[in-house]
Amino acid sequence: MPRYEFSPLGDSGVMVKLGEVIDQQTHEKVILFSEYLQEHPFPGMIESVPGFTTVTVYYDPITLFDPLDDILPYDRAVAILEQMSQQISNTHSTEYRLVEIPVCYGGSFGPDLEVVAKQNGLSVEEVISIHSTTEYLVYMIGFAPGFPYLGGMDERLATPRRSSPRLSIPMGSVGIGGLQTGIYSIESPGGWQIIGRTPLSLFQAGESSPSLLCAGDKVRFRPISEREYDNGEKVY
Amino acid sequence: MSIEVITPGLCTTVQDTGRFGFQQVGVSVSGVMDKQAVQMANMLVGNQQTDAVLEVTMRGPSLLFHKDMLIAICGGDFKVTINDRSVLPNRAVWIRSGSILKFGLAKEGCRAYLAVAGGWDVPLVMGSRSTNLRGSFGGFAGRMLAAGDKLVQSSPGSFSQFLANQLEKKAGAAPFYQANWFIPSSTLVKNGEAVVRVIQGEQFADFSEESRQSFFEQTFQVSTQSDRMGYRLTGPALELTQSMELISAAVTVGTIQVPPNGQPIILMADRQTIGGYPKIGYVPTIDLPIVAQLRPGEKIHFQEISLRDAQKALIERDSLMKAIKLGIEVTVGWR
Numbered sequence: 001m002p003r004y005e006f007s008p009l010g011d012s013g014v015m016v017k018l019g020e021v022i023d024q025q026t027h028e029k030v031i032l033f034s035e036y037l038q039e040h041p042f043p044g045m046i047e048s049v050p051g052f053t054t055v056t057v058y059y060d061p062i063t064l065f066d067p068l069d070d071i072l073p074y075d076r077a078v079a080i081l082e083q084m085s086q087q088i089s090n091t092h093s094t095e096y097r098l099v100e101i102p103v104c105y106g107g108s109f110g111p112d113l114e115v116v117a118k119q120n121g122l123s124v125e126e127v128i129s130i131h132s133t134t135e136y137l138v139y140m141i142g143f144a145p146g147f148p149y150l151g152g153m154d155e156r157l158a159t160p161r162r163s164s165p166r167l168s169i170p171m172g173s174v175g176i177g178g179l180q181t182g183i184y185s186i187e188s189p190g191g192w193q194i195i196g197r198t199p200l201s202l203f204q205a206g207e208s209s210p211s212l213l214c215a216g217d218k219v220r221f222r223p224i225s226e227r228e229y230d231n232g233e234k235v236y
Numbered sequence: 237m238s239i240e241v242i243t244p245g246l247c248t249t250v251q252d253t254g255r256f257g258f259q260q261v262g263v264s265v266s267g268v269m270d271k272q273a274v275q276m277a278n279m280l281v282g283n284q285q286t287d288a289v290l291e292v293t294m295r296g297p298s299l300l301f302h303k304d305m306l307i308a309i310c311g312g313d314f315k316v317t318i319n320d321r322s323v324l325p326n327r328a329v330w331i332r333s334g335s336i337l338k339f340g341l342a343k344e345g346c347r348a349y350l351a352v353a354g355g356w357d358v359p360l361v362m363g364s365r366s367t368n369l370r371g372s373f374g375g376f377a378g379r380m381l382a383a384g385d386k387l388v389q390s391s392p393g394s395f396s397q398f399l400a401n402q403l404e405k406k407a408g409a410a411p412f413y414q415a416n417w418f419i420p421s422s423t424l425v426k427n428g429e430a431v432v433r434v435i436q437g438e439q440f441a442d443f444s445e446e447s448r449q450s451f452f453e454q455t456f457q458v459s460t461q462s463d464r465m466g467y468r469l470t471g472p473a474l475e476l477t478q479s480m481e482l483i484s485a486a487v488t489v490g491t492i493q494v495p496p497n498g499q500p501i502i503l504m505a506d507r508q509t510i511g512g513y514p515k516i517g518y519v520p521t522i523d524l525p526i527v528a529q530l531r532p533g534e535k536i537h538f539q540e541i542s543l544r545d546a547q548k549a550l551i552e553r554d555s556l557m558k559a560i561k562l563g564i565e566v567t568v569g570w571r
Contacts, residue, residue, distance in 0.1 A: 007438060010488045010518035011546045015438070022483060034260070049259045049486040049509060056486035058256075061521075061547045062554050073547050141262045142484070142510030145371050149484075185262070186371055203261075205373035206361050211261035 004033075004085050006078045009056055012046075014077050016085075019053045022151070026053050027139060031216040036088050042080050044073075050215040052139050052149070057081060098218045101183070101198050103132070103174050104229040109197035116159045116176055116193050127195065128223055130154045131181070136219040146185035146203030146211040150219060153181045165191035172198045174221070185211075196221075199232025238303045238352075238389040241381050245297035245339060247464075250356050250375035250387075251505075252288040255364035259509040265489065266366040266374065269347055269464060269505050269528035271521075272553075273311035276419050277351035279561050280308035280328045282396035287355030288365035290381075292348045294531065296339020297381060299350075304333050305389060306353040306400035310421065312345025312529055318412045327418040330403035335411045345424045345529035353396035357388040369464070369506060395570055402568060417567050419560060423525040428534045429455065433523050433541035437492065437515035439480070447474040447498075451516060452538050456500065460532040464506040467527060469536065473498030474516060487511035490519035490527075502527055520546035522553060 005017040018033065019026025034050040037057065044063030049056045061073035105128045106113040117127045136150040143149075153176070161177045166189060169175070173184040175192030184190060185202035198221075202212045213219065224232070241248075253274070254267025268274045268291055278287050290297075296314045309316055309325045316323045317338045323329055325348070331337065339348065358365050358376050367375025376385060392400065407413035440448065456471035474494045487493065491503045493513035502519060503511070504527070519527055520541060530536065541549075565571045 008435070008518075008543050009438075009486065010490050011435060011520045011522075011543060011550065013486070013488050015485065047257045047259055051485035051510065052483045054483075054485045056488075058259075058488070061550055065547075065551050072544055073551075074543055140484075140510065141260065143262060143508060145258075145262045145264075145368075147262050188370075203371070205368070205371060205378075209261075210258065210263070210362060214261065 004082070006081065008074055011074070012058055012061055014057045014059070014074065014081060016055045016057065016081060017053060018055065022052045022139065024137070027137065027216075030055055032088055033085070034215065036084060040084065044077075050140050096216060096218050098135070098220060099213060101200060101219055101221050102224040102228065102232060103196040103198050103221045104224050104226055105131075105196035107226065109229070110174070110195040112162075112175075112193035113195045116157060116195055119159045120156055122156065127157060130157055131195065132221040132223050134220075136181070138213050138215055138217040138219060140215045141211055141213065144184070144186050144188055145205070146213065148182060148185075148202070148213045148219070150181055153179060155179065157181070159193050161191040162193060165189055169194060170197065172200065172202070174198060197229070199229050237386045238301070238305065239387050240300045240302060241383055241385040241387070242298040242300055242336065244381045244383055244385070245292055246295040247293040248297045248381040249291050249367040249369070250288050250358050250365055251291045251367060252355075252365045253286050254505070255362055255366050255368070255374065258362055259486070262509055263362065263371070264368060264506050264509060266364070266368050267505050268349065270311050270349070270423065270525040272423060272525040273347075273421070274349050274351070275557060276326065276421070276560075277308045277310035277349045279557075279564060280310070280326070280419065281306050281351050281353040282393060282399050283351060283353065283355055287351070287390070288358060290350040290356065292339050292350065294342050294346060296341075296348065298336060298338045301331055301333055301335050301337065303389065304400075304404065305331050306392065306396055306403065307331055307337075308351045309348055310351070311348040312424065313343045314348045315340035315343055316348075323412065324414055324418065326421050328399055328403060328415040329412055330400055330407055331412045332407070332410075342531065344426070346531040347528060352389050353392035353400060354390035357390040395565070398570055399568060424529055425526065425534060429537060430526050430530055430534065431537050431539055432519055432526055433546065434492065434517035434538045435520055435541060435543050435546055437517040439476075439482075439514035440516055442476050442480060442514060443494075443516055444475050444477050447472070450474075452540060455535045455537050458530050458532050458534050458536065462532055464504055466504050466507060467502040467530070469500045469502065471499070474500060476514060480514065482512050482514060484510050484512035487515070488518070490521070490524055491515055492517045492519065504528070520550070522546060522549045
C-alpha cells in the first residue's frame with residue numbers, strides 16, 4: 001500500500017497527501033480515497049474535500065474526544081484514516097463518467113476566441129476543433145460552486161490571462177487561462193479568455209447533487225450553433 | 237408573518253452553523269461568523285445550536301414585530317432599543333407584537349446576532365439555512381435583507397414556550413420585558429487590540445526567520461477590505477525564504493494565507509473551498525469569535541498555540557457551554 005502523509009489543517013481538519021505532482025496516478029488515489037470516505041464516514045467526520053494531490057478530511061474535535069483515554073482528537077482522526085488507508089484496494093478504478101458539454105463557440109458568447117487563435121497562430125476553426133476533440137479530466141471542483149478544474153488541455157491553445165480581469169463573466173462561459181480550460185459555473189469576475197458558452201447549468205443550488213460535475217469525471221465539449229444554444233435546456 | 241424589515245442595515249443575513257457536505261463541489265461553508273455568540277443567543281431562547289439567527293453587521297436594521305416573541309441579542313454592542321427604550325444584550329427578552337426593535341451602530345465589536353425562539357423559518361437549502369451571498373442561494377432569498385422583507389419564526393420548542401410565558405407574565409402591559417439574569421460575554425475587544433492565538437501552518441518554516449519573528453512580535457491591522465470571506469491584514473511584509481508554487485488544496489476557516497504581496501489574509505465563513513497560497517498559520521476555532529468581532533482599523537497581536545492546547549481549550553469551552561445551558565434551565569425553574 002502507498003504511504004499516505006498526514007498533516008493538520010487547523011484544529012478540525014486532516015490533510016492527507018497522496019502524491020507530490022498532479023498526474024493521473026495520484027488523481028486515481030485521490031478519487032479512491034474520497035469514494036471510500038463517502039461510503040465509510042467515521043463518527044465525528046464532517047466531510048471530505050478532494051484536491052489535486054490531497055484529500056482533506058474535516059472532523060469535530062469534540063466528538064472525537066473521549067475523556068477516558070485523553071487521546072488528542074487529531075491523533076485519533078489520523079489513526080482512523082491510517083487504518084482506512086489499509087482497507088482501500090490497490091486496484092485502479094477504470095470506470096469513469098464521461099459528460100458531454102455542448103458549447104456555442106465565438107460570437108458574443110466567446111468574445112476572446114480570436115485572441116486565442118491569434119496568440120497561437122491558429123484559425124478560429126482549428127481552436128474549436130482542438131478544444132472539442134480533447135477529453136478532459138475533472139481533477140477537483142472549487143473556486144466557485146460547481147467550477148471544475150480540468151486537466152488535459154492541448155498546449156497549442158495555451159493563452160495568458162487577460163491583463164485586466166472582467167468584472168462579470170456570465171454563467172456557463174468556457175474560458176482558457178494559461179494552460180487550463182474551465183467553465184464559469186456561476187456569474188463571477190475573472191481573467192480568463194472566454195471562447196464560448198454552454199447552455200447547461202453546472203450548479204443548481206438545492207438539488208441533492210447540485211454540481212453537474214464531480215472530481216474524477218471526464219469531460220468532452222461539443223460545438224453547437226447559436227440556435228441550438230437557444231433551444232438548449234438550462235437543466236441537466 | 238412574524239417580523240418586517242423597516243431598514244435593513246449594512247449587511248443583515250440569515251445564518252446558521254453552516255452548510256456542510258458540499259465543499260467537495262465548491263460550495264462554501266458560510267454560516268455565522270461568531271459561533272460563540274450565536275450558541276449563547278440560541279441557548280437564551282431555548283433553541284438548538286443549529287437554529288437560524290440574523291447576523292447584523294456594523295450598522296444594524298430596524299424591525300417591526302407582528303407577533304409576540306421570545307428573542308435574545310448577543311455579540312457586538314449595537315445599542316439596541318425597543319420602542320426607543322434600551323435593551324441589554326446577552327439576556328432573554330420577551331417582545332410584544334407591534335413593537336419596533338432598532339439596532340444602532342456597532343459601539344463595540346462588529347457583528348450582533350438576533351435569535352428568536354424556534355429560529356428563523358427559511359427553507360433548508362442543501363442542509364442549511366445559511367445565506368450563500370456569492371452563489372445567491374440559502375438564507376432569505378439568497379441575499380442580504382432589504383426593506384419590506386418579511387421573516388417568519390419557526391414554532392418554538394416546549395422550553396422556549398415555558399420561558400416566553402414566564403417573561404410575558406412579568407411584562408404586564410409593557411412592550412417588552414428582559415430577564416433579570418444574563419450570560420456574560422467575553423470575546424469583545426475593549427482597547428482596539430486583540431490577542432489571537434495561532435497554530436503553525438503547513439508552510440510556517442518556509443518563511444524567513446525575520447518574517448516568522450515579526451509575525452508574532454509585531455501587530456497587524458484589520459484593513460477595510462475585510463468581510464465575511466476573509467480579513468485582509470496590513471503589517472510587516474511576510475516573506476518566504478524562496479518563492480514556491482503550491483498545488484491548490486482545501487483551506488479551512490481561520491487559515492492565515494500569505495499572497496505574494498506579503499500581507500496575510502485570515503479566511504472566514506464565506507471563504508472559497510480551495511486555496512493555493514502559503515499558509516503561515518491557523519487561527520484555532522476557540523479564537524475565531526474574537527476575529528469575527530474585529531473591525532477595520534483594529535489591531536491583532538498573534539500568539540503561538542500548539543494544536544494540542546487549541547483542541548484542549550475547545551473541549552473545555554464545550555463543557556463550559558453545557559454547564560451554562562444547565563445553569564439557565566435551573567435558574568428559570570425548568571429543572
